[in-house]
Amino acid sequence: MLEMLHRYGPDLLTGFGLTLLTWVLGTVGGLVLGFFLEMARRFGPRFWIGWPIRAYVEFIRGTPFLVQLFVLYYGGPLIGLRLDALPAGVLGLSLYGAAYFTEILRAGFDAVPKGQIEAARAIGLPGRTIVWRIMLPVMMVSALPALVNFAIILTKETVILSMITVPEIMFQTQTMMSETFAFVLPILILALFFWGFVEVISRFGRRLERRFTHYLLEES
Amino acid sequence: MSLEPTATSPASAHLRAVNKFYGDFQALKDITLDIPPGKVTCLIGPSGSGKSTLLRCINFLEEYDSGEVRIDDRLIGYETPGGKRMSGRRLREMRCDIGMVFQQFNLWPHMTALQNVAEGLERVRGLKRAEATARAREALAKVGLADKEANHPSRLSGGQQQRVAIARAIAMQPRIMLFDEPTSALDPELVGEVLAVMKQLAAEGMTMVVVTHEMGFAAHVADRVVFMERGELVAAGAPREIFQHPTDQRLASFLQGYRERNSLDF
Numbered sequence A: 001m002l003e004m005l006h007r008y009g010p011d012l013l014t015g016f017g018l019t020l021l022t023w024v025l026g027t028v029g030g031l032v033l034g035f036f037l038e039m040a041r042r043f044g045p046r047f048w049i050g051w052p053i054r055a056y057v058e059f060i061r062g063t064p065f066l067v068q069l070f071v072l073y074y075g076g077p078l079i080g081l082r083l084d085a086l087p088a089g090v091l092g093l094s095l096y097g098a099a100y101f102t103e104i105l106r107a108g109f110d111a112v113p114k115g116q117i118e119a120a121r122a123i124g125l126p127g128r129t130i131v132w133r134i135m136l137p138v139m140m141v142s143a144l145p146a147l148v149n150f151a152i153i154l155t156k157e158t159v160i161l162s163m164i165t166v167p168e169i170m171f172q173t174q175t176m177m178s179e180t181f182a183f184v185l186p187i188l189i190l191a192l193f194f195w196g197f198v199e200v201i202s203r204f205g206r207r208l209e210r211r212f213t214h215y216l217l218e219e220s
Numbered sequence B: 001m002s003l004e005p006t007a008t009s010p011a012s013a014h015l016r017a018v019n020k021f022y023g024d025f026q027a028l029k030d031i032t033l034d035i036p037p038g039k040v041t042c043l044i045g046p047s048g049s050g051k052s053t054l055l056r057c058i059n060f061l062e063e064y065d066s067g068e069v070r071i072d073d074r075l076i077g078y079e080t081p082g083g084k085r086m087s088g089r090r091l092r093e094m095r096c097d098i099g100m101v102f103q104q105f106n107l108w109p110h111m112t113a114l115q116n117v118a119e120g121l122e123r124v125r126g127l128k129r130a131e132a133t134a135r136a137r138e139a140l141a142k143v144g145l146a147d148k149e150a151n152h153p154s155r156l157s158g159g160q161q162q163r164v165a166i167a168r169a170i171a172m173q174p175r176i177m178l179f180d181e182p183t184s185a186l187d188p189e190l191v192g193e194v195l196a197v198m199k200q201l202a203a204e205g206m207t208m209v210v211v212t213h214e215m216g217f218a219a220h221v222a223d224r225v226v227f228m229e230r231g232e233l234v235a236a237g238a239p240r241e242i243f244q245h246p247t248d249q250r251l252a253s254f255l256q257g258y259r260e261r262n263s264l265d266f
């Protein structure tokens, strides 16, 4: 067993690293894109922007991530989009995440009491300031748990990138399994890794939640 | 952006033949009304008569469909009467001269009382943090809440929240203040503290437009009372004329209904 760890250790570490990297980039990319989609939908022309975004969200939510990834990676070159596996994987994750994140943000923004926005407009605050200083912090109370939850779901979607040969942790453990015919150890390593990974994110998420809700919990 | 006001003389407001529709429903019918500077004008009338809509046209939170609304002589909302919308920047510039206080207070829950008041000073008036904080403290002191500056709205009573909301508006040094039923969401014992602050503002010569069901306040503090019904301006005059000698039949029955519900009042 030690010999196996010695042999595959470096590859596994690369795998861990790549899984973390794709998750971070995919989540950040998805959040940023999701935020822009929501802003476009909220403040842009309803027909020319609202409708295509809705179709996009429905497509992403209506098909498996694996299929979307194949479309991007193998179908992309047909329209001149030739990407390596890693960038294709990160882009795929971002596009996938954006559809869910934008829906969470929409519900969050909708839940901001209209009067609080009117008070900001009445005082003369510009729209951008209202979004950043009032709407985002207010909606985080309700939206943050859902955002963190989906970020956790995304950790597990990263394994699908192994299907387009991104050498992340799933890819490495599969290689290990097929070369050694050992199953218990690789699966155990994989499980432990994800368990720790998700645990760290949830802790961080709870910290963030406390930050945004502290004023509701204040002692008098 | 720095919109530091040079002088804070009270402003007047002028509505000319203002109409407002919600779809087919006409909420304001040909309203013509002058709000004199430095005076208190109370808007009364049954619920749904268009009082809030009228008030909100004055700072263009509600877009009127035709007519003119002017602050002093500056048209608000449109570049020319019936013309195209004015730029967001010019509208914001006009709005920071117009304070507004809402029935539901509408404080920002994630900010302390002090931050609520300082926000506009920093981000609209363009004051430095220290100066904004100092001026926000002055405004809170003025409404009697100097000791509550660190509280979030959830840790303030309704009356205190409304006073913070008033402080948030007056800190901007507006030239006219709009109040939309500022005491209607308050427990009866908290109404007095808010009205007291409003009386003080009136005494200082602020132009005030107050939508209210507090007939006592309208009778004793207002310089002018305006009665609305079904989107129409039905009667306007000095409080004495309106309350003691109502000539209009609809006004008389509105007042009678009010007196029957509050059998002890005025």
Ligand SMILES: Nc1ncnc2c1ncn2[C@@H]1O[C@H](COP(=O)(O)OP(=O)(O)O)[C@@H](O)[C@H]1O
Binding pocket: B022, B025, B027, B045, B046, B047, B048, B049, B050, B051, B052, B053, B054
């Ligand atoms: N956003 C809106 N959409 C449709 N109708 C509205 C809207 N706002 C107000 N109204 C209608 O306009 C009328 C006047 O409303 P409002 O000005 O709020 O009355 P008041 O403040 O006197 O109670 C009411 O009949 C109300 O139902």
Ligand SMILES: [Mg+2]
Binding pocket: B051, B052, B053, B180, B181
């Ligand atoms: Mg109203």
